[in-house]
Amino acid sequence: MDAIDISGWDVDKHLKRDLLTLTRFIEVYCVHWHKADPRSQASLKQIDVTALMGRPVVLCERCLKLLAHAMYKRSHCPMSPKPACKKCPRHCYHPLYRKQIREVMKYSGRKLVLSGRLDYLWHLIG
Numbered sequence: 001m002d003a004i005d006i007s008g009w010d011v012d013k014h015l016k017r018d019l020l021t022l023t024r025f026i027e028v029y030c031v032h033w034h035k036a037d038p039r040s041q042a043s044l045k046q047i048d049v050t051a052l053m054g055r056p057v058v059l060c061e062r063c064l065k066l067l068a069h070a071m072y073k074r075s076h077c078p079m080s081p082k083p084a085c086k087k088c089p090r091h092c093y094h095p096l097y098r099k100q101i102r103e104v105m106k107y108s109g110r111k112l113v114l115s116g117r118l119d120y121l122w123h124l125i126g
């Protein structure tokens with residue numbers, strides 16, 4: 001897995017926005033559903049999550065794995081320009097993670113819309 005240099009964020013604003021969105025969505029989901037599970041500050045080899053969000057992010061182990069998978073897939077998308085995942089002919093997510101991320105998007109998307117904080121686009125996952 002290649003490391004991603006987040007000091008050069010200006011290079012790809014779309015990538016940064018998508019990674020922020022993914023992290024935020026998974027965080028909202030985890031806070032609600034996995035409150036009782038052991039959770040700890042998220043740290044990934046390939047991306048400094050704390051630096052990305054500007055604060056520590058606490059996730060359970062399952063959600064951390066999902067985040068790692070989602071970030072890796074998003075950062076290494078071979079399609080250029082990147083299409084909406086929904087419209088993409090390649091379904092690059094592992095089926096297990098695909099199922100999980102859809103649940104996350106559904107729950108957190110709804111929650112963020114209801115709270116009026118959704119300025120995200122729906123192009124990440126289909």
Ligand SMILES: [Zn+2]
Nearest residue numbers: 030034060063
């Ligand atoms: Zn979780």
